[in-house]
Amino acid sequence: MPSRSSPSRNETLRTPGALIEHGLARPDDRAALERVAQDYATAIPPTFLHLIERPDDPIGLQVIPSPDELEMAPYEREDPIGDDALSPVPGIVHRYADRALLKPLLICPLYCRFCFRREHVGPDGGLLDEAALERALEWLRSHEAIREVILTGGDPLMLSPRRLGYILRELENIEHITTVRIHSRVPLAAPERITDDLMDAMELERQAMWLVVHANHEREFTETGRAALRRIVRRGIPVLGQSVLLRGVNDSVSALEGLFRAMVENRMKPYYLHQLDPAPGTSRFYVPITEGRRLLAGLRGRVTGLAWPTYVLDIPGGHGKVPLGPDYLETEKRTVSDPSGKRHTLLPPDTHSGN
Ligand SMILES: *Cc1c(COP(=O)(O)O)cnc(C)c1O
Numbered sequence: 001m002p003s004r005s006s007p008s009r010n011e012t013l014r015t016p017g018a019l020i021e022h023g024l025a026r027p028d029d030r031a032a033l034e035r036v037a038q039d040y041a042t043a044i045p046p047t048f049l050h051l052i053e054r055p056d057d058p059i060g061l062q063v064i065p066s067p068d069e070l071e072m073a074p075y076e077r078e079d080p081i082g083d084d085a086l087s088p089v090p091g092i093v094h095r096y097a098d099r100a101l102l103k104p105l106l107i108c109p110l111y112c113r114f115c116f117r118r119e120h121v122g123p124d125g126g127l128l129d130e131a132a133l134e135r136a137l138e139w140l141r142s143h144e145a146i147r148e149v150i151l152t153g154g155d156p157l158m159l160s161p162r163r164l165g166y167i168l169r170e171l172e173n174i175e176h177i178t179t180v181r182i183h184s185r186v187p188l189a190a191p192e193r194i195t196d197d198l199m200d201a202m203e204l205e206r207q208a209m210w211l212v213v214h215a216n217h218e219r220e221f222t223e224t225g226r227a228a229l230r231r232i233v234r235r236g237i238p239v240l241g242q243s244v245l246l247r248g249v250n251d252s253v254s255a256l257e258g259l260f261r262a263m264v265e266n267r268m269k270p271y272y273l274h275q276l277d278p279a280p281g282t283s284r285f286y287v288p289i290t291e292g293r294r295l296l297a298g299l300r301g302r303v304t305g306l307a308w309p310t311y312v313l314d315i316p317g318g319h320g321k322v323p324l325g326p327d328y329l330e331t332e333k334r335t336v337s338d339p340s341g342k343r344h345t346l347l348p349p350d351t352h353s354g355n
Pocket residue numbers: 093094095096099100101150321
């Protein structure tokens with residue numbers, strides 16, 4: 001029998017006290033972490049807790065709050081990608097003509113310390129109530145250009161199977177919507193939630209369902225996580241991977257290679273590698289774009305093409321996502337670089353058409 005004071009490894013850690021008790025934070029930092037906790041939620045679920053070897057390892061850094069979060073760099077913004085300005089009704093974000101985000105809740109299985117919505121996500125509230133959900137659905141019904149709905153949040157797979165099923169059935173009744181995408185960390189962070197009931201709820205008749213799983217390090221691919229991914233793929237749901245380029249987590253060619261190989265080997269196609277959004281108190285994770293391009297160039301030719309994501313920047317202010325390269329074509333379009341950096345003349349020469 002463990003003594004009463006010995007910390008349990010099967011709970012989700014949420015408070016500075018629990019972090020200190022588990023040796024994940026220094027007692028000296030308690031006051032600063034209490035201040036961090038006033039603004040930003042913390043949750044470290046058992047799956048991730050078991051993976052942390054040191055607080056500053058690639059798993060610990062992602063989920064353990066730091067006093068650094070109280071410091072805002074001059075370029076950081078509370079709404080880094082302009083979501084608030086693009087929200088026509090609560091729960092909807094609309095930036096592109098053919099697709100919109102639907103955020104039914106703001107709860108996540110864990111709270112990433114670099115989250116671009118960190119001001120908003122958390123365990124209290126944020127669940128769209130009946131009236132707000134109905135207004136969001138009504139907005140989707142009345143905008144016939146919307147073909148794809150992206151369920152995000154928060155993490156939509158934190159909804160009960162019943163609630164998720166209800167929302168998906170409502171979306172299925174909207175004729176112009178052909179595709180539903182879910183963004184989630186649950187399959188690797190809380191794989192026990194990927195139950196038959198949840199997957200029954202995700203089964204769509206008429207629309208295509210795509211799942212985009214957020215993962216930043218190969219160590220996140222535990223046995224139970226891999227099994228959850230297998231169960232999802234068996235249901236005929238294609239799985240994509242999305243990651244954020246993070247200092248200390250995956251800022252080396254070998255870390256990115258390990259991450260993207262783990263994805264491919266678990267039937268997950270790397271989709272986006274995101275440049276960090278400038279959310280408040282996240283500067284310790286910042287990797288410059290020039291360095292990100294160099295890291296990706298280091299992967300080219302070294303890993304299967306299946307393992308190559310698009311490196312993207314969500315232009316601060318709500319201007320949309322754009323690929324950041326690396327580029328292989330010379331601007332004047334007469335030469336192209338190979339994966340080792342050697343230049344080759346294009347045949348036939350692809351000269352400027354002039355404009
Ligand atoms: C990221 C994002 C999307 C999805 O963009 P894709 O490039 O299709 O993955 C859609 N709407 C908003 C508001 C977004 O921020």
